[in-house]
Amino acid sequence: MHNVVISGTGLYTPANSISNEELVQSFNTYVAQFNADNADAIARGEVEALTESSAAFIEKASGIKSRFVMDKEGILDPQRMAPRLPERSNDEWSVLCQMAIGAAEQALQRAGKTAADIDGVIVACSNLQRAYPAIAIEVQEALGIQGFGFDMNVACSSATFGIQTAANSIQVGQARAILMVNPEVCTGHLNFRDRDSHFIFGDAATAVIIERADLATSKYQFDIVSTKLLTKFSNNIRNNFGFLNRAAEEGIGARDKLFVQEGRKVFRDVCPMVAELVATHLEENALNVSDVKRFWLHQANLSMNHLIVKKLLGRDATEQEAPVILDTYANTSSAGSVIAFHKNQDDLPAGSLAVLSSFGAGYSIGSVILRKR
DSSP states (O other): OOOEEEEEEEEEOOSEEEEHHHHHHHHHHHHHHHHHHTHHHHHTTSSOOOOOOOHHHHHHHHOOOEEEESOSHHHHOTTTOSOOOOOOOTTSOOHHHHHHHHHHHHHHHHHTOOGGGOOEEEEEOSOOSOSSSOHHHHHHHHHTOOSEEEEEOBTBTHHHHHHHHHHHHHHTTSOSEEEEEEEEEGGGGOOTTOTTTTTSBOEEEEEEEEEEGGGOOOSSOEEEEEEEEEEOOOSSEEOOOSGGGGGOGGGTTOGGGSOEEOHHHHHHHHHHHHHHHHHHHHHHTTOOGGGEEEEEEOOSOHHHHHHHHHHHHSSOOOTTTSOOOHHHHOBOGGGHHHHHHHHSOTTSOTTOEEEEEEEETTTEEEEEEEEEO
16 A cells, blocks of 8 residues: 655636626626516516625625636626637537646646656546546546546535545555546536525636655645545535436526525535534544644635634634635635645645545535645
């Protein structure tokens, strides 16, 4: 059995950003037009009038101030309110592949590796743009990596599940190193006409190099001390879009073919589950919560993260203990916790204990205990 490390991380950030103010202006323009077009039906009580949003409401509800997106114009167009990403020919790299390459190249550089050092590619994300061929095999081809590749989806927990999957393969000698990538175009499945959720998501891609410890040479190494995963079925976060939609025409275009959630139920259910899983995970490894120097948590909602860490530490966490990137990136699904990791790791001294944790639809929760080399 080989010891395993994370030796490099990478991040692809889209060029365009949308502020809360810009998003609200577009949303409120849509609301005003909808209410005007349906004024008579609203007056008769047949249609419910829509309520305007505000930047202050968004920040208070989520902690989000802005988000990066692959297309800004289409999202902010009140007549469209969805990203415009034209289909590419089969001879061009897909959108997800393009994003993955950007993150992967940075991760490879930080790890001091080339394509020849990598034996496998895992694309782990919530939003796969096609069923087959696997995006991972496309990324493998684009980077010139020999070996194997496959896609996996455990919603917002995909990255931590992907890290465990890669680590297991390396531990038993199936690979020397694996590239695990999380390209997320979350805005593609977001209903920008829903006041309760139109602000939640942004787009980004992250990458992680997982490899045998005895082959690692970079200065960015973290020992993977242990991983722990948990799933429990819930409908409180759901997206029913899929290839069988064409077999039930009555559902095409319905609200549930985009992201839907029962936010308050998710908050109530998930926070204690995450805190309990992480606490149990540390205890199983004879580690104290008080010894953890940093928590890189899934970036979905600021209040959720504050509550989870408070349950663990018995007090409020400092910004250094639980870094936040949610304010500028919004919820980037599986990429969120890795963005926090990527941007807030270099200052840790050798020997520092840390936890990377993600949680989301499923429900799914992942915990990765890391120690800085």
